[in-house]
Amino acid sequence: MDNGxxxxxxxxxxxxxxxxxxxxxLGNGGSLGTLALDGDSIGVVTEWKPPNPMDGVSVADLRKAxxxxxxxxxxxxxxxxxxxxxPIAYALGLDPENKADRARIKGMLAVWIKTGMFxxxxxxxxKAMDRxxxxxxxxxxx
Numbered sequence: 565m566d567n568g569x570x571x572x573x574x575x576x577x578x579x580x581x582x583x584x585x586x587x588x589x590l591g592n593g594g595s596l597g598t599l600a601l602d603g604d605s606i607g608v609v610t611e612w613k614p615p616n617p618m619d620g621v622s623v624a625d626l627r628k629a630x631x632x633x634x635x636x637x638x639x640x641x642x643x644x645x646x647x648x649x650x651p652i653a654y655a656l657g658l659d660p661e662n663k664a665d666r667a668r669i670k671g672m673l674a675v676w677i678k679t680g681m682f683x684x685x686x687x688x689x690x691k692a693m694d695r696x697x698x699x700x701x702x703x704x705x706x
Contacts, residue, residue: 584612617671626681626704628655629672633682633700640684640696642670648682648698649673673698 585607593603632655638648649669653660660666676682683701686694 582612582614583609586610615668617668618675621672623704623706625656626676629676630681630700630704631655633698637687638698639689640698642666677701 587605588608589602590604590606593601595601629652632651633648636651637646638651639646641647642649647660649666650660652658652673653665653669658665658669660669673682677684677698680701681704682698684696685699687697689695
């Protein structure tokens with residue numbers, strides 16, 4: 565639920581309320597002789613919160629991510645062959661091809677870039693095209 569904006573760009577996540585449909589049994593089942601009847605269910609709208617990509621992530625995980633990406637030239641774009649999320653995924657035991665893990669890695673990177681643990685820099689790729697690369701920023705401390 566949001567403000568009903570008309571364009572096709574995704575709405576800002578702040579201030580939006582998220583909901584999902586859940587099936588709730590009505591408890592009206594019973595039995596017919598020796599046959600058990602499940603009863604009816606109804607769809608109910610319940611509040612839903614998107615998962616926090618930083619849940620369970622420690623400073624040690626950040627250090628692993630920084631160590632895994634320190635050597636190399638890593639792209640910001642998740643569709644790139646040399647996307648920075650790939651070495652981070654392997655360092656943290658995640659699968660970069662798994663949709664949920666990929667979204668989690670993107671979320672972690674967004675937080676780490678915002679806090680300066682990683683930085684975005686512009687540079688030339690192998691074909692002399694301007695691209696955004698991600699490099700280790702401030703080294704993680706306790």
